Amino acid sequence: MDEDGRVLAAHDDLGSLQLVEIAPDGSTTALTNLPSRCQGRYVPGRRQVLVEHDTGGDEKWQISLLDLSARRDAPAGLDDLTPVVSDADHMNVLHDVTKTSLIYSTNRRNEVDMDIVVRDLDSGDETVLFDDGGYVALTSVSHDESSVAVTALSLQPHGTVVSLAGPLGSGALTDPEEHAQHSVSGWALGDAGLVVASDHERDFRAVHHLALDGTFRILVEADDHDLDVKLSRDGTSMVVCHHVDGLDTFAVHESDGAHRVDVDLPPVVPVSIRWAPDGSRFVLTAMTPTDPGSILSVDARTGAVTHLVDGRAVLPDDLRDRLVTPTVHRVPTADGEQVPCFRYPGAAGSSVAGASVVHLHGGPEAEAARIFSPVMQALALTGFDVLVPNVRGSAGYGKRWVSLDDLELRLDSVADLGAIHDWLPTLGLDPARSSLWGGSYGGYMVLAGVAMQPQRWAAGVDIVGISSLVTFLENTSGYRRAYREREYGFLDRHHDFLVKASPITYLDDMVAPLFVIHGANDPRVPLSEAEQIKAALDAKGVDCELRVYHDEGHGLAKRANRLDAYPDAIAFLVKHLHKVVEP
Incomplete structure (x- = not known):
């Protein structure tokens, strides 16, 4: 603004x-x-x-x-x-x-x-x-414009380190060896410290004041969910986001953490938050499963909300009221965990009624929020039940949960797919007609599922996914390698496990048909990851279609390419998962 x-x-x-x-x-x-x-x-x-x-x-x-x-x-x-x-x-x-x-x-x-x-x-x-080196995620300039706070990835899984550069301080402000994630929102009043969202010495993120001597002081906290924060430019006000099961509610607080007012808005996904220069209001881009993105102006004194752009207005009239709102579930696992999962029920009366698509997010240090997804809605309107889990290793549910797939624990997250499959009959769904769909790390999970659990999954859609953790780490961009190794395992120390956790290792067991989508310019997961799984499945005679888009990178950014790929991917699943009617 x-x-x-x-x-x-x-x-x-x-x-x-x-x-x-x-x-x-x-x-x-x-x-x-x-x-x-x-x-x-x-x-x-x-x-x-x-x-x-x-x-x-x-x-x-x-x-x-x-x-x-x-x-x-x-x-x-x-x-x-x-x-x-x-x-x-x-x-x-x-x-x-x-x-x-x-x-x-x-x-x-x-x-x-x-x-x-x-x-x-x-x-x-x-x-x-x-x-000082490393992968920089965020920066924040001090009010006197003399210094910068730098948030960079650390070599701890899901960890970051905050450093200072300039007259107000130099070097690391937080411990690079601490297993904690810090995200700097801005400089506090008088440039005497920083306002950060952090899980320092706790499971869930809280809002902290981080002094220039590295001392943390909690400003706003909750015991059972993560908080995020967006500080006004002048440092006098902050909007605190309460994050629960993929949606957020909001409150405005004073700079010292004192509660000022709740924002008059039901739970949404905050795509972006931008403060006005004078701190009187902020603009929120808000999404829900049935709203592709409304732009709202929020009065920072009263919490009143004014719609600037109604995202639902762009939806066709005949579609708007058919969109599906997911329900929230917990899927039990054999080791006593509970996997959060959102369910988009499929439209009745379809040839794929009773079939399901498990939609897997990327990351892995990310989460499936309750966003507006044309793909999920299209799958549900086609008749598929769409299940969107946050398997162990996902963000949004505290430090313990996001850490449960680190390094040698990787295959525990794959095992969660089996638990989801075992859970399908409780929803009245046919376990013989369930498929996997995912992009990036979600693509890896698709390939891992069909490779390591071949009798469970009837088909898969892999978008820019990893087929071999070894070749992925060898060929990904240099600026990303160390920070992917911290999560998956280091080539020089975990090579045998990386082979064990790679879908292509289980090629002989793979029988599920695959639809594979990849961008030729992908700097994160090289095209070779898709090409090698395609060549291997072709040699086996397994149905595998590969779509390569030469003007795309890590995913499909262009609408024309999405319209080319996604309807055909859905049709591919209909072909393999429709209910056969006995004569």
Whole structure:
């Protein structure tokens, strides 16, 4: 949100995520039409936007300037942008923008470690502020603009380390060896410390004040669920997000943690939260299973909510009321755990009634939230029951749960798939007609399920999934390898286990037909992971269709490609899971 109340947002009307501007009266202007997806940030005090864009999903982000002071007859293309950080061989990620400076990370020094660079917007002069190495996730600039707090991944599974760079401090502020995740929201009043969401010395994340000497002090906490926080730019207010089973509720708090007001809104998925410069309100992009994304303005004093954009208004009238709201369940496992799971019941009267699709999230240090998913809704409207679990190792349920698949515990998460399969009859579903669908780590889980539990699963849809943990770690981008090894296992120390946990090891047992989708430019999971499973199944005579998209990376960002791939993937499942009627 800028000083005049305009909102910078993203929309895929043009076929991929492009920038649009929403005026205070709700009118929308398309700002960009680039060959690939993009995102951006306002430059405070100027009618300018810094745009972050890549090429064909390669994640080698470039940063350019879009001038909004001149009127255009059409959205800006690449030729209308002024390059600011132009280095197509490396990843340059926009982190923050002040009135005078751009703060970004880049791996140009050695293609692995990410340095933090401050660039003067007028002179173009650059200063490397942080070069201690590692994978930088977040940065936050102090109010006096002298220093930066850096949140980077640590070598502890699901762990991060907070460091300081600049006159206010230098070096690690938290212990890199602690098994804890910290996420800096911003600098506290007077730059005397940081406001962070952290599970430091506790199971669930709380809101902490982190002093510049490394001392933690809890501001807001809950004993049975995670909290997140978004601090206002001036440090005087914060919105606290209470996260329960894939949805959030919100409250505004004072800077010292004192509760001010609850936000008048039912539980939603917060896609993004942006404070107004004066701290009087914040803009929330809110999603639910039946709302693709509404944009709301929240009064920070009263908690009152005003709709700027109604996400459901874009849905066709004949579809809107047919969308499915999932129910929440717990699936028992043989070792006494309970797997959280959302169920989207399938439409009645279909040839696939009684069949199911287990939809698996990526990560693995991520979660399935109750988002709007065209794929899940399409599967349910086709007639499939869609089950969306947060198997052990998923985020959103505390430190203990997210740690239950680390390293040699990997196959315990695969075993959870078997527990879900055993649970199907309690829902009246046919266990002989159940399939797996997942992307990235979810794609690995699809392949692991059909390989290691071949008698359970009738088909699978694998999207940018890992077929061999060994070849994946050998071939993934250098800046990602160490941080994937911390979760899956290190090549030099866990090679035998990585082989054991790789789906392709069990190739001889695989019988389920597969539909495989992959982007040719994927920097995370190389295309070779899909090609080798395709070649192996072809040699066995197992039905395996591979779709490769040459203008995509890690997943399908372009609508045309999604419309090409997903309906055919659903049809593939209908073909293999429909109910055979005896003559």
